[in-house]
Amino acid sequence: MANGVTAAEAGRDVREGVDDRLEAFLAGIDEPGFLTERRRAAWDRYLALPMPTTKSEEWRYTDLSDLDPEAFEPFPPAAEEEAAGAEIPEQAARLLEGMEERSGVAVDVDGAVVHRRLDPELAEKGVVFAPVRRVARERPGLLEEHLFASDVAPMEEKLWALHVALLTGGDVLYVPRGVRVPEPVHVLRWASGAGRLLSSHTLLVAGESSEVTWVEEYLSPDLDGALLSLSGLEVVGGDQATVRYLALQRWGRGVRHFSIQHIRTGRDARLSGLNVNLGGDLARDDVTSHLEGPGSESEMLALWFGDGEQHFDHHTLQHHAAPHAYSDLLYKGALTDSADSVFRGLIRVDRGAQLTDAYQTNRNLLLSENAHATTLPNLEIEADDVRCSHGATVGQVDDGMLFYLMSRGLDRKKAERLLVFGFFDEVLGRVPVPGVKARLREAIGRKVGI
């Protein structure tokens, strides 16, 4: 279908009897036809698929029976131009402090871009950093191959389809071949309003031998009702590219956050991802590394601290499709009050993916008697010349260390939290970007209470 046809035009003639709800959502918005077609196909999938239940292995520990996605009113896909003058919420503005050094910065409010900056030098080198819908209009060629192209697992497809169909906004970051983006590109996604649905997407395409660091941060005030956040991240790491991304989830109370992330590695590419879950009532991350290029590497890291009745669910897949690739996963979480967490990770080594090195570690700290942790580290290995291992632990902070800190005058809670912070440091130590590391420390420290 030709680009530039508006959704409204594409819809009325071509497709009769199309579901009204999606058409109402799309009414009057201006986006290329191929994007609208992808939304419609996704909406059909969404309608056709059942909601996942705890009867399936993938959703056994996260109960969605009280979640009716259609009860949430989606934020409209606002045009960038209209929203450009909107005011940055005060709290979000404060968070922009200290980000002057970033190579690029953007702030979304309820899906609409209110602030955006990219180092002009990088723009000159051909780096594209723009909202998905604008890129769809101006550089559709950048999107057609990769946008929503990920191989999503069947049990994730329902929410993925809804995410695609009701896409509010999001960003494309394209780094051409050989270009190095010296400082992180950092996006703040702010949302508020109980009863709303926010669907935001990131497509990160790093050309051959390029290098880039991407940070996305989710923020909201504490809400008096529920907000549904559907987030998608697709990372395409070209041959020999170096890509780091960090997702810092610090939503307020009331938010239910579902994030589906797919990372593809080209030959000898080096990718690293870190997910930090601190906020929201429920957060589910589904992260897949597709090691498609021989000799590629993927590092997968995560941290979470749950309190109150927070529920965090982490699903990971290290899919070794190519020989000689390396993946290393380290997921660490601490829980207090009645919080609970799930880790379900799989290393899959295809036949022929010889000389694979794959590791997977999940460590959990339980700080209160009502906290629960479930961990399921899985392996499926079909090649014989591999080195794979996994480990999982559930335990408490060390009594001896606790005693030591308390003997130095700290109260029990303070001492315990300090030890949690130390527990997280193994992961934070692997973040090679000083400015970002400090920001993560600050956010975690605030949440943990030290």
Added chain:
Amino acid sequence: MPRNEMVESLDLDEYKYHFVTKDNPVFKSRKGLSEEVVRQISAQKEEPEWMLDFRLRALEIFESKPMPDWGGDLSTLDLDEIYFYIRPQDRMGRNWDEVPDEIKETFERLGIPEAERSVLAGVGAQYESEMVYHSLREEWEEQGVIFESIEDGLKMYPDLFREHFATVIPPADNKFAALNSAVWSGGSFVYIPKGAKIDIPLQAYFRVNAERMGQFERTLIIAEEGSEAHYIEGCTAPQYSTESFHSGVIEIIVKDDARFRYTTIQNWSDNMYNLVTQRAYVHENGYMEWLDGNLGSKLTMKYPSCYLMGEGAHGEVLSIAYARDGQHQDTGGKVIHVAPHTTSRITSKSISKGTGRSSYRGLCKVYEGAVGSKSNVECDALLLDETSRTDTYPYIEIDENEATIGHEATVSKVGEEQLFYLMSRGLEEEEAMAMVVRGFIEPIAKKLPLEFAIELNRLIELEMEGSVG
């Protein structure tokens, strides 16, 4: 001794239990499963009314439950083609002379009377659906040890039997436990009185001879306070072109301060579906150990479990699986910590060869209140060929913060350096490979009774022949 002579001197066929004994049963049910078959089994055994009711209720549960959609491939298992009950003889023997010749011959070829004479405290032998032989040394009988076929257990000790039967594994536990509850036949009833310590093993042999046979033995073991015992089962069947089916239920109650070890070495022929539920309740300071060796069958799904019900109880699962061409060993263990200060350990070693697939599947669950519980799981997998497959699927569910839980798994192939080193010392590649594999399973093999350890080593030796170079 040169390598080839060594192998020949072992005098082993690929699978040495292929021989078939003439099929001459006194009763054989119709193929397939129905209420009529269940009633026939119960009538053949002259059972009390409550047991017939129990079986019929279990049949309903079996029919209401879906086939499991996880684990191994059960799509080719056709229960309508299976004989659920075959009675090989009229009554059970107490000494070998009473056992019909054909059956006796079978067990003689398996070396059972010989083993009994030398090293065992008691022996039971099951042929098709019924125990054909059961004996116990006098010294243990005098101490009040009971070692009977399950049918005789029900007849002779009705109250003791009914008090414990199906309390550890109720029919509704899973589809195949329900099936076993409906059609069970054969197995042992074991009672170790308070304080009795049996220092040599009790042993049961299970043999399936007929084609398309389903064997559903049921074993109930009660180890009273402070008692100690070791029970071993061995399983074999001849090779037919059609599939056979074995689905046992083993229930064990380990009372306070008792210690019990249950060893299984299954070497079913590779057309056997082997779906077994094994579970022990372990009470205060009790100690339960499952030693589970899976070498045969087409598909095995078996996860021996310990429910640690009393403070200070310990559960242990040692699992070894060897998956050869066309085999899938889906095995592992479960430990459920219910009481405080309970400890457990699961050690699993698996080897996959050719197109074999071995999967570790396990559960470690700690309930709230099981303070101070500790559990450690270690799984190691060895892959011998590029067509082999291994999986690890542990479930770890922790509801108690004062618990320490660890899980570790590794997957590797036999290292080139290891082979090179051994070959530089003068070993052939095959021998070197066999030595590395033996070293890999050694921590478990050394806990096996001698004859099984030798058997396992021979099997590995044999399997390595022609596997390299």
